[in-house]
Amino acid sequence: xxxxxxxxxxxxxxxxxxxxxxxxxxxxxxxxxxxxxxxxxxxxxxxxxxxxxxxxxxxxxxxxxxxxxxxxxxxxxxxxxxxxxxxxxxxxxxxxxxxxxxxxxxxxxxxxxxxxxxx
Numbered sequence: 001x002x003x004x005x006x007x008x009x010x011x012x013x014x015x016x017x018x019x020x021x022x023x024x025x026x027x028x029x030x031x032x033x034x035x036x037x038x039x040x041x042x043x044x045x046x047x048x049x050x051x052x053x054x055x056x057x058x059x060x061x062x063x064x065x066x067x068x069x070x071x072x073x074x075x076x077x078x079x080x081x082x083x084x085x086x087x088x089x090x091x092x093x094x095x096x097x098x099x100x101x102x103x104x105x106x107x108x109x110x111x112x113x114x115x116x117x118x119x
Contacts, residue, residue: 019043022066027085028118035083035115039064039072046071046089050096058101063092073113075105084113 022044029035046065052058057077065071073087073095091108098104 022064025066029115030118032081032083032115032117035117036074036081039074039083044071048092048096050101052101055101058105061095061101063087063089065089072115073109075109083115084109085115087113 020038020042022042025038025042029038042064044064044066046063046068048063050061052061058075059078060074060076062074063071064074069089070086071089071092073084073092075082075084087109091113095101095104095109
């Protein structure tokens with residue numbers, strides 16, 4: 001029990017738990033897998049998900065933001081995950097409320113908020 005309490009106290013320091021403060025997140029990624037790993041190990045001010053179970057091809061969607069204005073949008077499909085950078089919060093909210101996630105994605109997000117990889 002004493003060791004568990006000590007570990008919890010250490011985790012107050014973000015780096016002790018293997019997590020990064022979102023303001024220290026380096027937004028340059030060399031691969032999608034590196035981007036996913038870093039995004040998933042970062043503590044964001046805003047983290048949000050939407051239930052996409054009624055969609056014919058969108059299997060999941062998440063939004064991560066440091067400033068609650070712009071953020072990372074991750075959409076999961078049967079084929080792969082896609083990451084979009086600097087997606088405005090209003091686009092995320094509209095996506096969550098869309099009658100068709102796939103149609104909204106095609107019209108308002110796809111090819112507009114790309115995550116560019118560094119070499």
